[in-house]
Amino acid sequence: MGIPFLLLLVIYIMADPFKTNNAFHLSEVNTINREYLSTELYLKNEKKLKYDSFIFGSSKACGINTYKWKSYLPAGSSQFLFQAWAETITGIYQKLAFLDKRNVAINNVVILLDIPASFGEIQEPTTALAIKHPSLSGKSKLYFHGVLFYRFLKPSEVYKSIQSIFDKPKNKVDFDTISNDWNRLNKLKLERMPKQDSTLSKSKFGVRPEQLIRTKQLIEPELVVLLENIKSILKKNQSNYKIVIVPSYNQLGINVQDLAILVKIFSKENIFDYSGNHLFSKDKFNFSDINHFDMIIGWKILEDIYETPN
Numbered sequence: 001m002g003i004p005f006l007l008l009l010v011i012y013i014m015a016d017p018f019k020t021n022n023a024f025h026l027s028e029v030n031t032i033n034r035e036y037l038s039t040e041l042y043l044k045n046e047k048k049l050k051y052d053s054f055i056f057g058s059s060k061a062c063g064i065n066t067y068k069w070k071s072y073l074p075a076g077s078s079q080f081l082f083q084a085w086a087e088t089i090t091g092i093y094q095k096l097a098f099l100d101k102r103n104v105a106i107n108n109v110v111i112l113l114d115i116p117a118s119f120g121e122i123q124e125p126t127t128a129l130a131i132k133h134p135s136l137s138g139k140s141k142l143y144f145h146g147v148l149f150y151r152f153l154k155p156s157e158v159y160k161s162i163q164s165i166f167d168k169p170k171n172k173v174d175f176d177t178i179s180n181d182w183n184r185l186n187k188l189k190l191e192r193m194p195k196q197d198s199t200l201s202k203s204k205f206g207v208r209p210e211q212l213i214r215t216k217q218l219i220e221p222e223l224v225v226l227l228e229n230i231k232s233i234l235k236k237n238q239s240n241y242k243i244v245i246v247p248s249y250n251q252l253g254i255n256v257q258d259l260a261i262l263v264k265i266f267s268k269e270n271i272f273d274y275s276g277n278h279l280f281s282k283d284k285f286n287f288s289d290i291n292h293f294d295m296i297i298g299w300k301i302l303e304d305i306y307e308t309p310n
Contacts, residue, residue: 012152015161018128020148024177032129032173034059035084035091039098039133041180042080049178052105053079056095057112058087059291060246062182063298064112067190072306073108081180085129088120089113093226094136096233109234109241110305113262115254115275119218122226127151183295194295196285205249205290212276214253219261227265241266242305247274247281247297249290272305 016022020036042051053073055061066079073079082095092111099106113119124132124139128151131137134144152161176184219227234241243266245254253276262271274280280297281287288294 008153008158009149011158011161011165012149015164017152017157017161017164018148020145033085033131035087035130035136036133037175038081038083038180039135041177042082043135045080045178046102046104049078049080050105051078051080053077053108054095054099054106055079055081055083055110055112056087056092057083057110057246058114058117059083059085060114060293061087061112063288063293063295064110064302065186065189065295065298066176066179066181067187068299069110069302071190072302077108079108079179081182083180083182086117086120087114088118088122089223089226089230090122090124091132091136092118093230094132096230098136100233100237106233106237106239109239111230111241111243113243113245115245115248115252116215116218119223119258122222189295193299196283196294196296205284205287208249208251212251212253214276215255215258217255217257219255219258224261224265227261231265241270243271244301244305245271245273245275246301247278247286247293249281249284249287249293251275251277251281253277272301274301 013021018033018036020033024037024040045051053070055064055066055069057064061081061083064081066081070077070079084091096106096109124137126147128148131144131147132139134141137144152158174184175182176187179187181187233239243262245259245262254273259271259273280293280300286294286297
């Protein structure tokens with residue numbers, strides 16, 4: 001019993017299947033715990049770059065160019081995309097609390113809310129791609145790796161891990177190691193608004209409803225507390241912040257009561273609602289797939305929230 005366990009442990013350490021030992025040696029997107037990568041990059045750079053401006057959000061935040069965002073910030077600002085796949089209000093609060101505890105200057109903030117995913121379960125996830133970084137969850141590294149090792153024990157995962165030890169990666173995941181932008185070319189693409197990606201086939205995107213459909217009320221009392229805690233941290237740091245309800249291909253609208261709660265907590269001038277049948281979502285070529293808006297929309301959102309009077 002002991003020898004097989006030790007052998008599996010050696011394979012786990014050598015293969016690093018979830019890239020938690022060598023966080024920046026990435027070859028496949030489907031092995032990446034994005035929150036872990038974001039947190040490790042932040043910790044690596046925080047002393048040198050002294051980040052003071054943060055964007056929080058899910059994979060939809062990949063559509064925001066932080067270097068374009070920086071052009072709207074005070075001179076000398078240092079920006080960071082503190083992103084996680086399927087990010088929730090819980091995760092956003094944990095990241096802000098983490099920064100506040102470290103006495104980071106949280107000067108500028110954009111929070112991207114994805115309806116309905118941002119208001120998902122409060123319970124901590126235990127999947128390999130979503131388990132929280134120990135610095136955010138407060139759990140031990142032993143617990144963290146214990147959960148991942150358990151996930152690794154599937155025969156298919158073990159086989160794939162053994163294979164990866166001997167095979168050189170064919171591709172390398174490309175991300176900006178300064179800002180954490182998912183596309184490192186964002187730094188270079190600031191001269192003009194991005195073009196729509198007309199090379200993608202939109203035929204399988206499906207027909208969208210003509211009438212506006214709103215979600216059921218999602219913000220339960222527990223989430224109200226988290227939102228108020230977020231506001232408290234932002235107020236304490238005198239942050240210049242924007243709360244953005246992002247557009248979606250399905251054009252689902254935020255619940256009226258939920259929107260009222262957000263306005264009550266964060267004030268109307270800080271809320272930007274692009275959900276529902278918004279101009280940005282009407283054209284299907286503004287989306288790279290049914291779950292993510294394209295860079296052209298990220299550009300337009302930044303223009304709108306910083307150049308248009310609210």
